[in-house]
Structure formats: C-alpha cells, structure tokens
Amino acid sequence: MSTNIRIARICEFCKNEFTARTTKTQYCSLKCSSRAYKARTRQSKIDESNRQTEIAQHPLLEAVKTKDFLNINQASLLFGISRRTIYRIISRGELDIAKFGSRTVIRRCDMDNFFSLPLEQSMLRPVQEFPGLEKCYTITQIQQKFGISPGALYMMIQRHGIAKYSVGKFNYVAKKDIDIIFNAREDEKE
Structure with missing residues (x-):
C-alpha cells in the first residue's frame, strides 16, 4: 500500500x-x-x-507508602516536611487526627487531600487585620461568658471561618464575630 x-x-x-x-x-x-x-x-x-x-537511602519510605494510617514521623518522611510543620497544621485545625494514648495517628488520605488543595484555598487566604485587644475576646473569656466547652468553641470558630489572632501566649477572636454567632444562637433558641 x-x-x-x-x-x-x-x-x-x-x-x-x-x-x-x-x-x-x-x-x-x-x-x-x-x-x-x-x-x-x-x-x-x-x-x-x-x-x-x-x-x-530511605528504606522505610517504601513501607510507609503502602500504609493507610501514619504517625507523625512517617508523615514527615513521606511528605518531606518537618514534624513541627505537621503539628502546626494540626493545631490550626486543617488536618484531622486520632489519638491513641500519647500516639497521634493521621489518615493518609487526609494528608493527600490537604496537600492537593489549590493554593487559593489553603495558603492565599486574605489576612485580616488585628482589630486590637479591646475589640477581642480571649478564648477563656468566650468559654466563661457563653458557657461553651473548648472543643465546641474551636469547632464553631473553624466552621464559621472566624479569624484567630495569636498575641503572646493568648489567642484572640474579634468580639463582633463571636457576638454575631452567639446572638444568632440565642435567637434560634427563642
């Protein structure tokens, strides 16, 4: 042909x-x-x-790649980041963990999902300006004023996307944001 x-x-x-x-x-x-x-x-x-x-060079890396649940050391080896960075991600509430006594366990799929987020969502969030100490509550003040547990408060802050500000050893949240949430909650109860 x-x-x-x-x-x-x-x-x-x-x-x-x-x-x-x-x-x-x-x-x-x-x-x-x-x-x-x-x-x-x-x-x-x-x-x-x-x-x-x-x-x-990394004989443990191949064994770690097949696991569904990772401890902090394995996650840092697999993703090439430090343990401290993983703890910071966890403390910001961006990664779910499970605790078994003193051992922290992370699901591999959660780590994969965290690192696959587009930059616009995960890293480029607009930074809000700190409103000042007089216009903020500390976490302890919110717990005492509204009678809410620390876990529920952190979940509520995370769910509503409220900015937290760290100044020294205290975490602050804007009064207007908290008042809006709890006023709305009180209105729902009535």
Missing part, C-alpha cells in the same frame, strides 16, 4: 525539517530513530537507578 502524500515534518531527535510519507513518521532517518531509542533506553535506566538509590 503505497502513498503519494508528502508532509513537511520536524525530526523529533535532530530537529531538522524533512519530508515524511506517512502521518505517523517521527524521525527523518533510521539513524535518528536509533539514536532516539538509545536515548530513551538510557534515560529509563538512569531513572530506575535513581529510584533504586532513593529506596536504598
């Missing part, structure tokens, strides 16, 4: 222009085709060697 078509193409190996007789031709000659094949083979061997070296 011969064809009379002539197509101007660019060789994928040497980048020179040539005339192809089929629409699938990629290389200008057998020589370029052979060289491209050898380059692909060489690159695959290099990639495999690098992968084997990485496995040898």
Whole structure:
C-alpha cells in the first residue's frame, strides 16, 4: 500500500525539517530513530537507578507508602516536611487526627487531600487585620461568658471561618464575630 502524500515534518531527535510519507513518521532517518531509542533506553535506566538509590537511602519510605494510617514521623518522611510543620497544621485545625494514648495517628488520605488543595484555598487566604485587644475576646473569656466547652468553641470558630489572632501566649477572636454567632444562637433558641 503505497502513498503519494508528502508532509513537511520536524525530526523529533535532530530537529531538522524533512519530508515524511506517512502521518505517523517521527524521525527523518533510521539513524535518528536509533539514536532516539538509545536515548530513551538510557534515560529509563538512569531513572530506575535513581529510584533504586532513593529506596536504598530511605528504606522505610517504601513501607510507609503502602500504609493507610501514619504517625507523625512517617508523615514527615513521606511528605518531606518537618514534624513541627505537621503539628502546626494540626493545631490550626486543617488536618484531622486520632489519638491513641500519647500516639497521634493521621489518615493518609487526609494528608493527600490537604496537600492537593489549590493554593487559593489553603495558603492565599486574605489576612485580616488585628482589630486590637479591646475589640477581642480571649478564648477563656468566650468559654466563661457563653458557657461553651473548648472543643465546641474551636469547632464553631473553624466552621464559621472566624479569624484567630495569636498575641503572646493568648489567642484572640474579634468580639463582633463571636457576638454575631452567639446572638444568632440565642435567637434560634427563642
């Protein structure tokens, strides 16, 4: 089955222009085709060697990749971040954990989901200006004034997306935000 078509193409190996007789031709000659094949083979061997070296450097990494639940050390090894960074993510409430005595366990799918969030949502949140100490409650003041447990308060702050401000060793929340939530709650009860 011969064809009379002539197509101007660019060789994928040497980048020179040539005339192809089929629409699938990629290389200008057998020589370029052979060289491209050898380059692909060489690159695959290099990639495999690098992968084997990485496995040898981090033998626990391969075992960790198959687990569904990770402790803090395993998560830091797998994602290449420090333990302290993971604890900061947990303290901000952006990652769910389970505690078994003193052991902290994280689901692998939660870690994957956290790191797959687009930057607009996870990192580029607009930063609100600190309104000042006189216009804020401390967490303890909110608990005493409205009679709410610490866990419920943190869940409510997280659910409504209220900004928390750390000043020294205290966490502050804007009075207007808390008053709006608890006034709305009191109106629902009535």
